[in-house]
Each structure stands twice: as structure tokens, then as C-alpha cells.
Amino acid sequence: MSQLQLMPNRASHRLPVTTVLALGAVLVMLSLVAASARGAFDIGIVSIARTMWALATGTLDGSPDQLIFLNIRLPRLVLGLVAGAGLGMSGALMQGMFRNPLADPGLIGVSSGAALAAGITIVMGALWFPDLPRSLGSWTLVLMAFAGGLGVTALIYVLSQSEGGTRISVMLLAGIAINALAGAGLGFLSFMATDEQLRNIQFWLLGSLGGARWSAVGLVGTIVLMAVGAGLTMARPLNAIALGEAQAHLLGVDVERVKRRAVLVTALAVGAVTACTGIIGFIGLVAPHCVRLIAGPDHRVVLPASAMLGAALVLLADSVARTVAQPAELPLGVLTAFVGVPFFLLLLRTFRGRV
Amino acid sequence: MKTAIKEGLSDDVSPRTLEARAATCMVGHSALLQPVSVSFRAGHLTAIVGPNGAGKSTLLSLLSGQRQPSSGSVWMNGHNLRQCSTQTQARIRALLPQDTTVAFEYTVRDVVELGRFPHRTQPGRGEAGIVQAAMQATGVTALAGRAINTLSGGERARAQLSRVLAQIWEPGPNAETRWLLLDEPTAALDLCHQHEVLRLARRWAQDQGVGVVAVLHDLNLALRYADWAVVLQGGAVQSQGLPSDVLNTTNVNHVWNVCSQSVRDADGTAQLLVA
Numbered sequence: 001m002s003q004l005q006l007m008p009n010r011a012s013h014r015l016p017v018t019t020v021l022a023l024g025a026v027l028v029m030l031s032l033v034a035a036s037a038r039g040a041f042d043i044g045i046v047s048i049a050r051t052m053w054a055l056a057t058g059t060l061d062g063s064p065d066q067l068i069f070l071n072i073r074l075p076r077l078v079l080g081l082v083a084g085a086g087l088g089m090s091g092a093l094m095q096g097m098f099r100n101p102l103a104d105p106g107l108i109g110v111s112s113g114a115a116l117a118a119g120i121t122i123v124m125g126a127l128w129f130p131d132l133p134r135s136l137g138s139w140t141l142v143l144m145a146f147a148g149g150l151g152v153t154a155l156i157y158v159l160s161q162s163e164g165g166t167r168i169s170v171m172l173l174a175g176i177a178i179n180a181l182a183g184a185g186l187g188f189l190s191f192m193a194t195d196e197q198l199r200n201i202q203f204w205l206l207g208s209l210g211g212a213r214w215s216a217v218g219l220v221g222t223i224v225l226m227a228v229g230a231g232l233t234m235a236r237p238l239n240a241i242a243l244g245e246a247q248a249h250l251l252g253v254d255v256e257r258v259k260r261r262a263v264l265v266t267a268l269a270v271g272a273v274t275a276c277t278g279i280i281g282f283i284g285l286v287a288p289h290c291v292r293l294i295a296g297p298d299h300r301v302v303l304p305a306s307a308m309l310g311a312a313l314v315l316l317a318d319s320v321a322r323t324v325a326q327p328a329e330l331p332l333g334v335l336t337a338f339v340g341v342p343f344f345l346l347l348l349r350t351f352r353g354r355v
Numbered sequence: 356m357k358t359a360i361k362e363g364l365s366d367d368v369s370p371r372t373l374e375a376r377a378a379t380c381m382v383g384h385s386a387l388l389q390p391v392s393v394s395f396r397a398g399h400l401t402a403i404v405g406p407n408g409a410g411k412s413t414l415l416s417l418l419s420g421q422r423q424p425s426s427g428s429v430w431m432n433g434h435n436l437r438q439c440s441t442q443t444q445a446r447i448r449a450l451l452p453q454d455t456t457v458a459f460e461y462t463v464r465d466v467v468e469l470g471r472f473p474h475r476t477q478p479g480r481g482e483a484g485i486v487q488a489a490m491q492a493t494g495v496t497a498l499a500g501r502a503i504n505t506l507s508g509g510e511r512a513r514a515q516l517s518r519v520l521a522q523i524w525e526p527g528p529n530a531e532t533r534w535l536l537l538d539e540p541t542a543a544l545d546l547c548h549q550h551e552v553l554r555l556a557r558r559w560a561q562d563q564g565v566g567v568v569a570v571l572h573d574l575n576l577a578l579r580y581a582d583w584a585v586v587l588q589g590g591a592v593q594s595q596g597l598p599s600d601v602l603n604t605t606n607v608n609h610v611w612n613v614c615s616q617s618v619r620d621a622d623g624t625a626q627l628l629v630a
Binding site (some may be wrong): 241242251292298 | 442
């Protein structure tokens, strides 16, 4: 009984849904403003506001401030927004589907598959498919990575099929095994690589928004927006799945369909983001946790708020990456891990009884 | 409400039963359930009893549609389960599981609200009232804001019972018979709550015409609260009938391999003493 009184009543401290979503929107806006002003070339808020006004009224004059902002900074901001949203929401989807707070979008192989395909393209590309760059140009690496991510996810999904449907525990183990295999493949490629190729692989594995061009951002943005839209419709069934797959089924949830869609949505969103930016770690793991601590586990909040928080985190991390070691740019994955790992360890300490 | 159900009874042409017809359950080459034919009646609390591994939970999983019978069929209110969508089934049948763990920090109220999930496309008049009343019914109102995983096993079981009651709180639009399946509902409960939960289940059967099927290990609870008892042994129905008839000392000693004596309670209910 004494334990009963000592236990803080977590639930009553939860913020209401609308407050959380409003806070999330404000946070994203603030991150956008902060990230837009800072960089190798400081533009200044006033100048940005003027540029946006000129863009809206069609009176652009082609000044350096305008050109840099519209062609370099803005696509990068949009890519950061989209990447963070895709990673954050996918993390929430995967944790909900696996019923495991330690799940990560990478668990279904999409990141390692993309990385392996990128590695193969960088190291063996000239040897195995020399004609590809001629037709695909700078899209070669992006498309190969995207295909690799989807392919490895499909493999893990097929491996986890059994008589009664998709076995989540098998998917978890198959995911870990295939990820290890992809890691070994990458290791072998690194061993084979020339110094320049090795640098390219390294750069890719650490993630960066530096490659943001409007064409790529448009494509990734479209895919991620559709995936986020589809993901948001799965909130209520995911809540039911928290009771266990059997109970969700008894509540009338088509559990197989939910799992299939969660995997597909995650593979598309994370695959598209990763293909364009390389691997950005820990956002998918950390963002849903922060949201749950503040707002509780209801997926109707967790899914959209994780997308918002993920976007804000990536934007802020990227603005630090751009400015902290000027004129050099730190890899984004290094910064997200610097924030993510201590937070993750803190979570492990806090929730060790329940992990 | 009572009269409405009574009227529904006389008009209803479909049988108000939950039935297994020569249903079997094979896993690999071993049969968890021999062909079992058994019919459960609405308005009754039926206890499924039997030693460990007799197939009680397997039978319950067939009745709840969690498993498909390997051969034979299961019928609810005159419909083959194979021809009913899980959605339709969920509106009139709920199962209290043995495993009551929930992922993440959902509160008791969150969990009970999930019981209304099958009704989200056609919500009743007082959805919020149903959740409140369901929590009251099992005495968990005071725990409503607590994270369910921080509760004791017994409190968790009562919160989950509250959820399954919320799931079938009201008769469907066509006044179909509702079914409440309980898998060892008393396992985690203290003495007082064991009796309270079974009294509640019996009230639902008698007052609302709900069909209650409970897997029970405590034969004395079955003797006291069940209207009908089905004894399973080795994946087959060994006997069924009034609890006081089938749970006589000879049968109990034979099936459970124990040495029991029958005594009478002050109100005349037969109870077993096991040495």
C-alpha cells in the first residue's frame, strides 16, 4: 500500500492532445527559423523574411542572400523537415508494432539494406554496372540505396512469415541477423575500397543533408508525406495491439493488415529518406520516447508528435552540424548520436524494470 | 432493458448458443482437441473444468475465433464463425485473457476505452458513460488514472475484466446474444474478488441474458456459481451436466486423480474437500 502512495500518478501529469500538437507545431516553426538563419553564410532573419515576401509577391531580384536561401538553404531545410518527420513517425510505428520501446526503424533492415546497396554502388559500381550512371546520373546512388532498403525489408518480412501470419518475434530476430550480415558485407566492401571510396562510404554512413537539391527533395518529400499520411491512420489499431496481438484480433483489428502496412510505410519513408541523406541514427528511437514521456502512449498523439519532434531534432542537429566547425561540416549522424546515446542510456536506467 | 431482451428472445429465430460441432485442433501431428461437440447456452454461466493440458484453453480459443478448428466448425448465434467478420464478432463477444500485460504506459482508463474499439464506427449514446460504468462494475474507478502496468496482478485482471465488459456492454442493434469468455478469471484474484467476479459474471448471465463461459480451476467456485459444467479430459468432453452432478466425488477423483470428500455449505451448496 505504501508503494501505492509513493508511485507518482504519471497519467495525471500528461498534457492534453491539442496542447502537445500545438507545442510540436511551435517547436517545428522555431527550429525552422533557427536553422534557416544559421549556416556557413549567415543570412539573417530579416533578410529571410524579405526573401519570403519577395517569393510570395513575385518580386525576387536575384541578390546573393536570395539565391543562397532559395537554392541551398531552403531545400536543405525542407529535406531536414521531411527526413525528421519520416524517421520520427516510423520509429513510433515500429515501437507500436513490435510492442517494444527499444524498436527502431532500422530493425526491419531498411537502413542496413540501403547502406549495403550504397556501399556496393560506391565500390563495385564501376565494375559491375558501369552503364548505370550514364542513364541515371547523380540519381544512381539514391535509387540503388532506396531499392536496397526495400529489398532487404522485403527479405526480412518474407522470412518472418509462418502458418499463422507474420511472427513478430521471428521478424525481430531475422532483422537483427540480416542487419549483422549487411554490416559484414559493408565491412568487406570497406576492405576492398580505395581511399576515396572508403571516404564516400564513411560519409554516407554518417548521414548528411548536404546533398539537398530541389529535385531529390521533391521526390523524397512526396514519398514521406504519403507514408506519414498512411501511418497516421493506423493510430487506433496500434493502440489495440498494445494489449497483445491476440486481444487486438478479438477487438476486431485486422492485425496482419496493420503489420503489413506498418512495415511498408516504414520501408518507404525511411528508405526514401536514407537514400537521400545516408543513415541518420537515433531520431526514430528517441523522438517517440520523448513524446510518450510528455503525452502518454496513445498513438493518436505519439504518431503525429513524433513526426514533429523528429523534424525539429533533425533541423536543430543539422544547423549545429553546419555551424559548429565552420567552414567544415560535421556529419549529421555524429550529432544525432551524441544527443541520442546519452538519452537512450537514461531511458534504459529509468525503465530497466520494464524493458 | 430486461423486457426488451425477453421480447428479442421470443422473436429471435436463430439459436442463442455458442457451439462447437465436431471441432478438432491439431498442432503438427498432435491433437490438442479430439472432435468436441458442445453447446453453450445464453443466460447461463458455464464452467469448463479439467486437469492441466485437458484442452480447456484450446477450446476457448476456438470459441473466441482466435484459432480455426482443424476440422469441424464453431457456431455463434446460429452463424458459422468462418462466415462472420472479426469486426462483427468483436461487437458481441469478448474474451478475458490470462495474460494481462500491456505494452507502454497506458492507464486503466485508456485500456477500458479500448474495449469500445469495435463500436467506434457506430458509437452508442453514452460512450463515456459506458467506460465509467464498466470501471465501476469491477471496482477499478479509483485506479482509472494509474498506468496499468504499475498495478498488482489482481488489479490488472480486474481492469482487463472491466475492458471486456465495456466491449459487450450493450446489446447489439439486432439484440444478438452477447458472449463473455473468461480464461481463468480468478487466477490472480484474492478470495473476496474471486467471489465478486463470479457473482458479477452470473448476474450478467441471469439479468442480461449474456452467455458466460469460464475456464475455472477451482471446482468449489464452479459448484457455487456455474449453471452448467463441462469436464474436459485428454482433449475430449469427459462429462457435462449440472455442476453438482458431474463434480461428484467419484468423477472428480477419477479425472483429477485426487481423493476428495463432499460437504454441504450452510445454504446447501455442495463443496469439495481435497486431501
